[in-house]
Amino acid sequence: MRLTRAWTLPLVSLAVIHLVVLLAGFFSPYDPTIQDRTAPNCPPTRIHWISADGRLGWRPFVYGLAGNGFAEPMQAQPCAEDQQTPYPVHFLVRGASYNILGAMTSDRHWLGVPAPARIYLMGTDNYGRDVFSRLLYGGQISLFAGLLATVLSLTLGVLLGTLAGFYGGWSDAMIMRGVELFVALPWLYLLLALRAFLPLHTGPRQTFLLLIAVIGLLGWARPARLVRGVVLSTKERSHLLAARCFGASDLYLLRRHVLPETRSVVLTQAALLIPQYVLAEVTLSFLGLGVSEPVPSWGSMLATLQQYHVLVSDWWMFFPGLVLVLVFLSYSALSNAMQEDTAKAGIGSNAFS
Amino acid sequence: MLTSSPKSEPLLRIEGLTKTYSQGRWWEKRFEAKALDGVDLALQTGKTLALVGRSGSGKTTLAMCVAMLEKPDSGKLWFDGCDLSSLSMSERAMLRPRIQLVFQDSAAALPARFTAAEIIEEPIVIQHHHLGSANIAKIKDRSALVRELMAKVGLPPGWANRRPRQFSGGERQRLAIARALALQPSLLILDEPFTGLDLSVRGQIVNLLLALQADLSLTYLYISHDLDLVQHFSDTVAVMDRGKIVEQASVTDLFRSPMRAETYPLLRQALSACRCAHSHG
């Protein structure tokens, strides 16, 4: 797996997105749950470089919003700019404190403007909450639910697929029937039903874990089938027989000879499953079955677009969708790169593989 | 069969070994294949017994049974006086290092992802897993052993970090032999080890095996489907057909006056191959 250009672009973009989302506290100017009822449904704050008298400056600045008390609310829209005083944008400012991964606390934010102005990079929603901050925190939920559900699915799939392929017999027959059952089920319907069968109103952490469990447990079938295929073809090779001759136990054979062969299958499945599972979480949240308010999730943010006035006038609410598309494109480029790699390896190989 | 050997007791003695393979679930008609149908064989220490027969005559099955990779249905197998069927699992595990197998297709028998050093030391690593922490060989000792074995089979020790696909066919087979020697076996089963090697390489491997036999007093069970190299490489020949040993004699006797009809086509094939100097496999 050499780092050719086909790999680097998607890997870098995914790494950047995940890093930013992980450090949501640092990169988001505001707390995602704080409501600003004076400035709801505002478009993204315009960042200016040219001052009122036409000079180009080094430091960008913003104007205060009418709703925040800068102009007479009766005369102007709450989201209109009050062009009287510019407020410079500072970087690495102190703001509300947050914690990183539950371990460290900090109160430095990437950027901010001095109070009482606000910088809403992606506008506000109908409660006046900063969409950009909610996007980052919501990404934590959506992206990591997808990742963890994939880990669950793949672990189950590798375990059951190896069991079925290596030992055969009854375990194989039963697991294969299970696979056929799970592959035949209508995915979204079952996800919905399964989510329904579990408590609807629980705390955010429990819901998060529940989502991961539900999504991950439904998807073990296809990886299991592929892993079983690899295990079956590896099982009969002479180097396993040779190892048995030296007195190797089953566990040793699995660990040293069989499982390394499954690595490429597992990686390709991971690249395929992660975006599907992220989408599953977003869909469930969209339908109201995900993590409940006030914890943000990309799905619940997109769900507001079902309201007429939001759909028609608040175009900035589409941003979670855009980031989702970016994530998808990256994963699809990644799996394309993997496919090309395996194709090249296939051409280059001969009787040795 | 009877030669002037210092030990009167054969290293390996087989009596009436049978094995049947059956396919099919319990509600389907079973398809049975008799691989071994009452095999009797004796192998003297320090000698080479060639087991010859057409494909499907049961040679590989016999090798598997001797190496304890398969369990025969009936019959007795004595190794160095021990009756293998009467041994417990742990006793059999103790005996494993003494019987080793060199496979036909070296490319498949050597794990592609391991380095040469890892391949050779794998038997030792596995044995130490079994024996527990009491006898763990240090890494330095292991690499010393690996280098020694590589030198013994004629491979440059500097190649210890290469992977099997970087070796030629003959070199891979040397690697396989080195691995088989790691546990200091008494009996080495060679299952058609010269397949796919061209003539000059075959000669080199044969010489290597003969040298190792003299040096380490090894006993060889050499399995082949043609009588080509048998002349140069064995003391006794046993001809196998459809699961039975049909003829067993010393090499010279067999080539001069074969007794059974099954041996004729094999002999003819071997002699014509010698003339045409083509490689088999």
Add this chain to the structure above:
Amino acid sequence: MRYLAVHFLQGALLFLVVSLLSFTFLELAPGDFFQEMRLNPQISPNTVARLRAQYAIDRPLPVRYGHWLASALRGDLGFSFAYGSPVTPLLLVRARNTLLLTGTATLLAWAWALPLGAFCAARPGGWLDRACSMMTTTLLAIPELLLGLCFLLVGVRTGWFPAGGMVSARFEDFNRWQQVTDLLWHLVLPVVVLVLGSLPILLRHVRAALLEVLDSPFIRAAFGHGISRRRILFRHALPAAINPLVSLFGFSLGALLSGSLLAEVIMSWPGLGPLLLEAVLARDIYVVVGAVTFSTIFLVAGMALGDLLLFASDPRIRSEALI
């Protein structure tokens, strides 16, 4: 005939397993419809208790499942608490609406995928192929969720298409012709969303299957005979590539009921999807169980039909089965 028997058994087994699992899980879940109802301050607890007794919520699980199974086999799938009506007619009406939507979308998707895929495969690397490949990659990266929202926006902004729903408010007043056009007008946006969602994958499969066939010697022989490219493509290559495509078609058929949930919810199309969602949120047990089992059976039936079609279309499979 063995095919049919095997699939029937599989379907029956699936029916039992899925319905049993659904029932059990719903039983294990805390809260039921009446508990949700109790949260509503307008309904007195007496009414709730009376309704509970009426619907025999308090009988043990195996008894309730047994009753449900017996009546399900007779065609009666239970009672919907939320709608206050039997489940079966409700499901059937919604299923009909869904099938109207997905049937149209599936037909259109295949009608586009087959020729497009064929032309792409005929000249791999050509301008059409590259354009289709780019379109496919882009579309695959856009989830159906977003597509639905975007097209809803388009509909609302331009006013060319209705912003959801299946029929206009004054549907009953229209005459036959107007009713049909009204329905079609409402059908456009959801169908576009569904087609754009499924077209990329179909296109890829058709192209891949045809590419493999076009490499065969018999195609080159046909060329040598002077047969026109178009004829070769559609009369010789496509039938040979039909095998994997028929299985895929069977899968498309099976997904007719269950594949359009998101589109229906976003576009407010009164199909099975929104019904299931409402039932899930309101814990309307029998509707959930009925909808899930119904769509599972449909999926299995679709795949069985696909296998049958394969049997009918590929002479090699027919002759193998006779042996």
